[in-house]
Each structure stands twice: as C-alpha cells, then as structure tokens.
Amino acid sequence: MxxxxxxxxxxxxxxxxxxxxxxxxxxxxxxxxxxxxxxxxxxxxxxxxxxxxxxxxxxxxxxxxxxxxxxxxxxxLVGWIGADVVDFEFLESLLEARKAIEPVVAELAAERSTAQDVADLDLHWQRMVAALPDDLPAFAEADVAFHTTLFRASRNPVFTQLSGVIHWAMKKLFETESAAATSHEEALSLHHAVIEALRLRDKKAARRAIDGVLAGAERDLRAARQQARIAKAGLDPRG
Known part of the structure; x- marks a missing residue:
C-alpha cells in the first residue's frame, strides 16, 4: 500500500x-x-x-x-510520474551533458574497446538500419543500446554507471530526435563511422564521428521543439 x-x-x-x-x-x-x-x-x-x-x-x-x-x-520517480515529466529544457540539458562527455567516451572506447564491444555496436547499428523507415521507437531503442555499449566500451566505471542512470532519459531524447530527424541516413553513416574508428583504434576519428552524431542530435532536437511550438499554437507547419 x-x-x-x-x-x-x-x-x-x-x-x-x-x-x-x-x-x-x-x-x-x-x-x-x-x-x-x-x-x-x-x-x-x-x-x-x-x-x-x-x-x-x-x-x-x-x-x-x-x-x-x-x-x-x-x-x-519516472515510474511514478511518467516520462512526460521531461520537457525540452531537460532534454536540451541532457544533450549539453552528452556533448561534454561523449567525445571523451568515444576516444577512450577507441583505445580500450574489445572485439566483442565492436561486434555489439555493429549489432545495434544493424537494428537501427532494420527499424527504418517505419519503426522509429525501435530505431530509438537500438540507438540507446548503441550509446550504452559505447559508454561501456570506454572501460571507465563512472561513465558506465552514468549511462545506466540516464538510460530512460536517453531513450526519451532519442525518440524526440528521431521523430523530427531530417536525415536518418546521416545518423546511420555517422554511427557506422564510430564503429570503424573503434576497429582501427583511431581516437580522433571516433571523436569526429561522435561530434557529428551530437551535432545532428542538436539540430533534430531544435526541430522537434519548433514543431511542438507550432502544434501548440495551432499553426500550419508549412508556414
């Protein structure tokens, strides 16, 4: 009770x-x-x-x-209240945190990941590909799994724990971004570039690819917020 x-x-x-x-x-x-x-x-x-x-x-x-x-x-708390408690301000804060942390995570993963880590990332990437174009929730779920695996591949226990704590918030963020994304193909290409950078132990390439992923995420989140404003105002999204 x-x-x-x-x-x-x-x-x-x-x-x-x-x-x-x-x-x-x-x-x-x-x-x-x-x-x-x-x-x-x-x-x-x-x-x-x-x-x-x-x-x-x-x-x-x-x-x-x-x-x-x-x-x-x-x-x-999320279980009691529901994910709707998350607003765009929170999602933007989460993205800011990712921009500060994830490039370092990618560099560490390029240096420390195992063959199994790379295989797992490739599996999640394939799930992302298979989900398009119709199943965006599945695409977002696979995207979360990709980044959770990347955090784990850094072999930094703090980053690994952090990814577990923010898992549900990442899922909400990715669902919001995916719905407004202008180019899922670009996101797929950049995620694949992360995998290849880890295969080659190329820290600079890993950071560059993740920077591209995050830039796309920022653009898509901005578009999602604009769409929400238009819907709330009852305006025609075509202007």
Whole structure:
C-alpha cells in the first residue's frame, strides 16, 4: 500500500495539485484520504523526501520542493510520474551533458574497446538500419543500446554507471530526435563511422564521428521543439 501512496502523491505533485513551496495536507488528513495509519504515511513521505520532491520541517509540515530539486534521473520517480515529466529544457540539458562527455567516451572506447564491444555496436547499428523507415521507437531503442555499449566500451566505471542512470532519459531524447530527424541516413553513416574508428583504434576519428552524431542530435532536437511550438499554437507547419 505504501508504494501506491508514494506514487499517488508523486503524481499529484507533478500535476500541480500541490504547487512548489506549498505545504502538503497534514498527516492526519492524508491518513483519512488513503485509509492507512500515520506510520504508513510517514514512511511514504520519507520516500518522497529521498527523491527530492518534498522536505519535512518540524512543527511546520511537509512542503513541496522546487521542480529543479527533484531527482529527475531517478528511475523510481519516472515510474511514478511518467516520462512526460521531461520537457525540452531537460532534454536540451541532457544533450549539453552528452556533448561534454561523449567525445571523451568515444576516444577512450577507441583505445580500450574489445572485439566483442565492436561486434555489439555493429549489432545495434544493424537494428537501427532494420527499424527504418517505419519503426522509429525501435530505431530509438537500438540507438540507446548503441550509446550504452559505447559508454561501456570506454572501460571507465563512472561513465558506465552514468549511462545506466540516464538510460530512460536517453531513450526519451532519442525518440524526440528521431521523430523530427531530417536525415536518418546521416545518423546511420555517422554511427557506422564510430564503429570503424573503434576497429582501427583511431581516437580522433571516433571523436569526429561522435561530434557529428551530437551535432545532428542538436539540430533534430531544435526541430522537434519548433514543431511542438507550432502544434501548440495551432499553426500550419508549412508556414
């Protein structure tokens, strides 16, 4: 029951029922609303606090924290709220982080990857090819697997752990980009160039290919945001 209460409160916070800096109902009121003991409510609030959604203050109550303080990369939080909590600002921040990290990851992978890593990358690339032109979700899933494998091939445990933490966010980013992409063929060519750079142990070529991938991602995300603005405004996308 506690898990359901945590999820319900998280959704109500995300929906705006409880606005940032507002105070949640008293524990006794929540007990009545959910039909559970005070102990269950307190444990549920502790879980929400550990995820950055709320903060308890003695003799004051529990208040909702600003959205910027939520642990948005936490998969539990995404499970409760849903991936729709992710907005374009977050996706652009994720892309900025990738631009700072992934070229280094590619260079390390060119130096340290195994034959199995390269084979796995090639398999994910083939899945990307097979998904086009009709199955963009499958294309995005294979794209995530490609980059997760690339992070692992760096043989840096921090990068490997990081790719696991942001896996769901990468998937949302790739789905958004894929839907707005002007040239999937270009993306396929650049991803294949990454594979070949790793085969040849060419660090510069690996960085160059990933820089191209990220430049295309930035362009596609910008296009997706523009399409979203047009749709929201009810305008004709053809101008």
């Amino acid at each position: 506690q898990k359901q209460i945590v999820a319900a409160l998280a959704r109500e916070i995300a929906s705006g029922r409880f606005a940032p800096l507002s105070t949640l109902p008293r524990e006794s009121d929540l007990c009545g609303e959910f039909g559970v003991s005070r102990t269950v409510i307190r444990e549920a609030l502790k879980v929400l606090e550990s995820k950055g959604l709320v903060r308890g203050r003695p003799r004051v109550g529990t208040f909702v924290r600003d959205r910027s303080e939520w642990h948005i990369l936490d998969p539990d």
